[in-house]
Amino acid sequence: MADPKPRPNRRLYLETLRKMTSEDRLKKALELSQISRDLFVQGLRRRFPNLGEDEFRSLLLDRLAKCHNSNY
Numbered sequence: 001m002a003d004p005k006p007r008p009n010r011r012l013y014l015e016t017l018r019k020m021t022s023e024d025r026l027k028k029a030l031e032l033s034q035i036s037r038d039l040f041v042q043g044l045r046r047r048f049p050n051l052g053e054d055e056f057r058s059l060l061l062d063r064l065a066k067c068h069n070s071n072y
Helices: 010-019 022-047 053-067
Strands: none
Touching (some): 022 053
């Protein structure tokens, strides 16, 4: 089955990944994870702007717990 979405930069992306060291790939993965978390926090804050810090932290921790993959 052919991929319905064109990916013109896929080969370049894979070549770039192959050229990176294991340490560099790990650093990039951690950086992307932090960016994702920051965006999640910003979106949650935007959705619940009236919560105090303690309430917001509780909500955030609850939502993060729901996102956690319980298979591990």
